[in-house]
Amino acid sequence: MRSDGSALNLRRWWRSAGFAWAGIQHSYRLQANFRIEVWAGALAVALALLLRAPLAPIxxxxxxxxxLELMNTALEAVxxxxxxxxxxxxxxxxxxxAAAVLVASIxxxxxxxVVLGPALWRLIAGP
Incomplete structure (x- = not known):
């Protein structure tokens, strides 16, 4: 489909977002590593909120x-x-x-x- 030339076209943006969401759904359904990483990320964000740790780095x-996991999935398909x-x-x-995902995961x-460790240690060790 040809672009109408406007980057601010809401219909065009919504359509593109739909394609992106389909890619996320496909990866979540079929890629076990993506599901694990989604839930590990959710846990890390929840822990940061609970510990009042800086959220941006997480x-x-x-x-x-x-x-990177989505890019890995796309590259494997191609x-x-x-x-x-x-x-x-x-x-x-x-x-x-796959190595790119591993490096980013490490x-x-x-x-x-570094971000959650000190606050988690204080919580575990007590006052």
């Missing part, structure tokens, strides 16, 4: 991990379409995309420890 990390048979370059592409966990 939200940024959650957004990064989930975005690679499978372009190369249905096993190919060393297809493996490299898929492994590198970084998010470290941010979680």
């Amino acid at each position: 939200l940024l990390c959650c957004g990064l991990v989930l975005s 690679v499978d379409l372009a190369s249905p048979e096993l190919h060393p370059l297809a493996k490299i592409a898929k492994d590198a995309a 970084a998010a966990a470290l941010v979680g420890v």
Whole structure:
């Protein structure tokens, strides 16, 4: 479909948002790792709210991990379409995309420890 040229067209934006939501739904339904990351992120956000810890770093990390997981899912689909048979370059592409999610997940966990750790420790250790 051709664009009407206006970036501020509400109908166009709503249609695009629908496509994006379909991608999120597909990933949540079919990708176990995405479901795990969604719920881990929800837990981290809830914990930050409960502990009155800074929310911005937690939200940024959650957004990064989930975005990379969605990109990984998209890349895997494209690679499978372009190369249905096993190919060393297809493996490299898929492994590198998965590695990006892993690196972001490790970084998010470290941010979680730094941001939530001290408040959680105070809660557990008591006054």
